[in-house]
Amino acid sequence: MTLPRHVAIIMDGNGRWAAARGLPRHAGHKEGVEPVRMCVRESLRNGIGALTLFAFSSENWGRPGEEVSALMGLFVEALDSQIDELHENGVRVAFIGDRQGFPERLRARMAAAEARTAHNAKLRLQVAVGYGGRWDILNATRQLAERCASGAMRPADLSEDDLSAALQLSGLPDPDLFIRTGGERRISNFLLWNLAYTELYFCADLWPDFNADGFGAALQDFASRQRRFGLTGAQSGEGA
Ligand code: FPP
16 A cells, blocks of 8 residues: 655644533543544554644634633643653654744743654654744745845745745655545645645544544545646556
8 A cells, every 4th residue: 555655634623522512622622632642653553754733823823812721731731741652652753833922831842852852763743833834935935035135045046945945844755645634625724835746635523533543544545546746647657
């Protein structure tokens, strides 16, 4: 079976999972930690080299203050409780996104987790926090514009590779498979540049209900896709 090298996931449906049980939204987020562990476990087991999870978008700052602080508390708690196991399993953790605005105690833990696991190589786990695809492209554009303004680079020489290298996922292959749970069929300002040729997979499971069978079904579906990258089937080696 052809496996993706990099899987990107929008974990959607925590609020609805909680509401269906008459619970506050943060109870759904708490329940969402186990499927995160499952995805890491399944990625390691299948030899998938990279996993990128959308945990908190730039737009999520607009949610009620109570929910935002519950999420921040959950991130700190999850990092504290999971980091030893991640490290022991050879997972390299990185956070992508704009960390300004995150509480200092959380920023310190994110930096410590990145430093501690920096030399691990089994699985690269990116957790997107304060992330937006447009922000990512804008941020990269600013870096390149500054290099041009300083004379280090000429605008006419800028390439797609230069822009890729200035993005948050620099150095990683683009995701081969994108999964969104929760039934919506949108990219929602996730990795806009990097998803250009990614296979999209949507499923109705609410995130807390997403299990190893659901992850396996996404991998099976991916294996059945013909990826042509703009070429004909014969050219791309995928048949007619
Ligand atoms: C989307 O569901 C989910 C989030 C905004 C938060 C995701 C956070 C977790 C899964 C917690 C664990 C994460 C880590 C990295 C340890 P929603 O609230 O938009 O659900 P709804 O569409 O049903 O309202």
